[in-house]
Amino acid sequence: MKITPINQHFVADISDISLNAITDSEFAQLYSTWLTFGVLRVRQQTMTEDLLQTFSARFGPLEEIPMGRMPTADRAKIKNRYVTQLSNIIKDGKPIGGLGNAEASWHSDMTYVEVPPPASILLCIETPATGGDTYFSDQHAALNAIPSTLKARLRKLTIKHNAAHTSIGKLRPGYEPFDDPREAPGAIHPIIQAHPETGAECLYLGRREWAYIPGLSLQESETLLDEIWSYAARPDHVWQQQWQPFDLIIWDNRRVLHRRDDFDETARRLMKRCQVLSREAPPKNA
Numbered sequence: 001m002k003i004t005p006i007n008q009h010f011v012a013d014i015s016d017i018s019l020n021a022i023t024d025s026e027f028a029q030l031y032s033t034w035l036t037f038g039v040l041r042v043r044q045q046t047m048t049e050d051l052l053q054t055f056s057a058r059f060g061p062l063e064e065i066p067m068g069r070m071p072t073a074d075r076a077k078i079k080n081r082y083v084t085q086l087s088n089i090i091k092d093g094k095p096i097g098g099l100g101n102a103e104a105s106w107h108s109d110m111t112y113v114e115v116p117p118p119a120s121i122l123l124c125i126e127t128p129a130t131g132g133d134t135y136f137s138d139q140h141a142a143l144n145a146i147p148s149t150l151k152a153r154l155r156k157l158t159i160k161h162n163a164a165h166t167s168i169g170k171l172r173p174g175y176e177p178f179d180d181p182r183e184a185p186g187a188i189h190p191i192i193q194a195h196p197e198t199g200a201e202c203l204y205l206g207r208r209e210w211a212y213i214p215g216l217s218l219q220e221s222e223t224l225l226d227e228i229w230s231y232a233a234r235p236d237h238v239w240q241q242q243w244q245p246f247d248l249i250i251w252d253n254r255r256v257l258h259r260r261d262d263f264d265e266t267a268r269r270l271m272k273r274c275q276v277l278s279r280e281a282p283p284k285n286a
Helices: 024-037 049-056 072-076 139-145 148-154 218-232
Strands: 002-005 012-015 039-042 084-087 104-107 119-126 134-138 158-160 188-190 192-194 201-203 238-241 248-252 256-260 270-276
Touching (some): 002 024, 012 024, 024 039, 024 248, 049 119, 134 139, 139 218, 148 218, 201 218, 248 256
Parallel strands (some): 012 039
Antiparallel strands (some): 002 012, 039 248, 084 270, 119 248, 134 256
């Protein structure tokens, strides 16, 4: 297994390895490298959904696809309950996956729950010739860029992370619309958090839209959030992934934000994702 840093301390390429046959010692090295760099890219990984699940589960328990509102006929078509389809492809008049072709704003996955997932693993199957790129921003570097006086203030504050909307701005099923971020449902987390495994401090912002800082007026919250976010995705700590088929990316949600470009709705994009749950939180039932 070869490790090639893409940036000095952020993002690395892993090569000369098949994740379908990774040994325990190789996985231990891979895991350690993931903690060091926050984002790993492994190219040329042809994997079935079951093999993707098996590899991903080495990081921890996996989230099941939510099936509560899914028609029985659609449930029967699911090949693997732990692999989510992200796609704009339409089959038999229905989308085969989520997110479509819209732009996805900066976010970290599922920060709106009390115990968010540590890792996300995304495998590219089909990708457009242009568009649909994914960007990652190092929140350890972002925090280091913040002036000390502002940083001292942020250590005393939290953010309520909105659970009602997706990363493309759509209202999730089961939630009522609202106009005031203070009314948004969701978990509250400290703005600055120490990474539970490395100890490195990072900004922990979730997403900008509908966020609120408890204890402040709405205007004070909006102003301060705008100031914090001005540091969150500066070009010097952002990396752009231009997908190729069978690229696999593993990222650490506790350290990085990510976003996605939109792309032509007539182009095809198909990604398969496993969401790793914290070992503190049991896997969800459907």
